[in-house]
Amino acid sequence: MSSSxxxxxxxxxxxxxxxxxSKKPASPRAVPSGTARRWVRVVAAAAAAAAPVSxxxxxxxxxxxxxxxxxxxxxxxxxxVVGPDGWPLGVGARFVADAAGAPALCLAAAEVAVPxxxxxxxxxxxxxxxxxxxxxxxxxxxxxxxxxxxxxxxxRWQKKFGEQIDQDLLYLISVDRVLHMxxxxxxxxxxxxxxxxxxxxxxxxxxxxxxxxEFNSKHAEDVHRIYSIYVESDLQVADVKMIWVDRLxxxxxxxxxxxxxxxxIPFSRDVSDEKGVKSSFNMMSHHAWEVEKxxxxxxxxxxxxxxxxx
Numbered sequence: 001m002s003s004s005x006x007x008x009x010x011x012x013x014x015x016x017x018x019x020x021x022s023k024k025p026a027s028p029r030a031v032p033s034g035t036a037r038r039w040v041r042v043v044a045a046a047a048a049a050a051a052p053v054s055x056x057x058x059x060x061x062x063x064x065x066x067x068x069x070x071x072x073x074x075x076x077x078x079x080x081v082v083g084p085d086g087w088p089l090g091v092g093a094r095f096v097a098d099a100a101g102a103p104a105l106c107l108a109a110a111e112v113a114v115p116x117x118x119x120x121x122x123x124x125x126x127x128x129x130x131x132x133x134x135x136x137x138x139x140x141x142x143x144x145x146x147x148x149x150x151x152x153x154x155x156r157w158q159k160k161f162g163e164q165i166d167q168d169l170l171y172l173i174s175v176d177r178v179l180h181m182x183x184x185x186x187x188x189x190x191x192x193x194x195x196x197x198x199x200x201x202x203x204x205x206x207x208x209x210x211x212x213x214e215f216n217s218k219h220a221e222d223v224h225r226i227y228s229i230y231v232e233s234d235l236q237v238a239d240v241k242m243i244w245v246d247r248l249x250x251x252x253x254x255x256x257x258x259x260x261x262x263x264x265i266p267f268s269r270d271v272s273d274e275k276g277v278k279s280s281f282n283m284m285s286h287h288a289w290e291v292e293k294x295x296x297x298x299x300x301x302x303x304x305x306x307x308x309x310x
Contacts, residue, residue: 059266061246063180064191064199067135069246070125071097072201075160077123079105079173081112081141095121096156098172100197103137104144104153106169113171115143121173128212130243130253131183131262131309135191139174183309202246203272211277212250215242222285227252229288231263232302247271254306261306 061069080090091112095103103121107113119141124134144150150167157165178191204211215223220240227240231254239255249266267280290296 059264060248061202062195062199063189064178064195065202066133066182067178067180067191067196068097068101068199068201069205070133070135071101071103071123073125073205074123077103077105077121079107079112080120080122081114081117093121094161095123096153096160098149098153098156100175101199101201102139102175102197103173104156105141105171105173106157106165107171108169113169114141115171116140119173128209128241128243130241131251133183134181136179137173137175138177138179140176141171141173144170144172204246204274204277207274208245211245211274212242215245215281219281219285222281222288223252225288225292226265226281226284227254227263229291230265230284230303231306232304233261233263233306235261235306245277253309259308260310262309263303263306265303 076092076094078090079093080088083089089112091107091109093105093107095105097103103123105121112119117140118138120136120138122134122136124132126132144153150170153170154165154167157163175193175196178193178196179188180191181188202208223242224237224240227237233254235254235256235258237254237256241253241255242250243253243262244251247267247270249264252263252265254261254263265284269280271277271280287296
């Protein structure tokens with residue numbers, strides 16, 4: 001796609017307003033009439049939507065939501081206990097999460113399958129090979145005996161792994177404390193257990209990886225343009241990659257001679273499925289193109305914060 005042409009649009013229709021709307025449209029006298037009409041439609045769609053919450057307060061999911069999402073996506077984790085000899089012992093285990101996010105582990109090793117023993121369970125999930133959010137839950141192992149609980153856990157296991165589980169090997173770990181980390185070498189954050197259990201995992205979790213791959217491979221120029229228009233930065237940029245998308249926005253890694261920087265760009269409103277993500281991305285891409293070509297006024301609040309990650 002040449003820089004003089006309008007950005008390519010994804011297959012879904014444009015139904016949501018741009019992520020950061022101009023405070024006022026460009027004057028029709030300053031732009032071609034067709035462009036002016038398109039811009040009026042954009043503003044009209046924005047006016048019809050509910051008043052957006054400020055970007056600063058809604059830019060990203062809470063730590064509890066991210067932790068729940070990591071637990072839903074990760075196929076395995078590391079269970080650690082203190083053995084009878086006083087030495088700490090950690091073993092890998094596959095698991096599923098129950099409805100409240102408590103991990104249900106398949107444990108065959110008698111050394112660690114000790115009910116009521118103080119334990120920790122660490123899980124992590126790599127996002128696009130660029131970031132690894134993780135969480136560690138502190139609690140105690142319990143042996144579920146209720147038939148309805150075992151049936152639900154067995155159903156979740158079958159759905160996640162495509163195989164049946166020996167119910168005699170199932171153990172639940174209570175969620176007494178939760179430590180969340182955004183990535184390696186990041187400070188941890190303690191999550192209130194009740195917030196963790198009441199949080200919902202991100203609705204885009206199962207499609208986020210494919211969406212990121214599609215945007216980076218088929219719409220790289222649009223990703224770069226959105227960064228250039230919506231982010232306030234004087235970096236000499238070599239490349240821009242999307243690394244994750246969720247219901248509130250998406251994360252970019254910006255590569256430059258000074259290192260790699262992370263920046264968060266919010267959607268204007270929550271999205272709940274692939275169609276909503278593509279619709280919001282389309283609107284942002286088109287609006288960025290109009291601003292780039294001076295067909296629309298660039299009077300919007302740009303994202304100010306970039307964090308160096310390496």
